[in-house]
Amino acid sequence: MIQISISVQDYASINFANTRAQLINENVDEEQAIQLLRNIWQANNETDKVLWQQQLAEDREQREHAQRIQEDEQERVKQERIDEEDAARKEERKKNKHKYIPILDTGHSRRTTEASIKKTIDDDAMVLSTLADGSTAWISSASARNC
Structure with a gap:
């Protein structure tokens, strides 16, 4: 997970001057605007973390589902091969009955x-x-x- 950390000084920088100016009024001074920006970033970052964890869980479920499908397909192909071999043996026995007559113990x-x-x-x-x-x-x- 990638985590970006922005410190309080970053919100006090010139890069955020326009954003701070939009928050400043008679009830909110510059320090409060910086804190508001920090709080907004933290809330968004927490939301992004939750969304990222959900995406990881979905990706894991999809991989596990794909793996189960692949394993099921391999098992089906294996069983199909066994069934074909059994059918071929039965057909061979049917065609060549005299080869497969049991030999009795006659002493x-x-x-x-x-x-x-x-x-x-x-x-x-x-x-x-x-x-x-x-x-x-x-x-x-x-x-x-x-x-």
């Missing part, structure tokens, strides 16, 4: 163990087998597993 380690002991051929089935003398013969699958 691969158990399956390999089960496969080695699981019966794949009926006991009554016949399988071709090579005999000890080199000839081949049909034998039951149950006897072939025991060999």
Whole structure:
């Protein structure tokens, strides 16, 4: 805030002679005119200070309002980008459903163990087998597993 200070001597100077002359009459002498000018200046200065503080407060409110608007806009743009990314992901999933099918936990380690002991051929089935003398013969699958 800029504050201008004028002393009593300033109002007594030649610069204010015309203004003082307009105030001087049979009830007001020169000293009283100087004091009147000083009082008028002080009243105007106080009014100007109040107006200046009001202007500063209005300016601050406008800056804060503009900042809130800017922050809201940034939040809106951010949310819009997130929504667009979500929509793009959903569209990608929709177009390529087979890529996003969940893989179920099937227990691969158990399956390999089960496969080695699981019966794949009926006991009554016949399988071709090579005999000890080199000839081949049909034998039951149950006897072939025991060999």
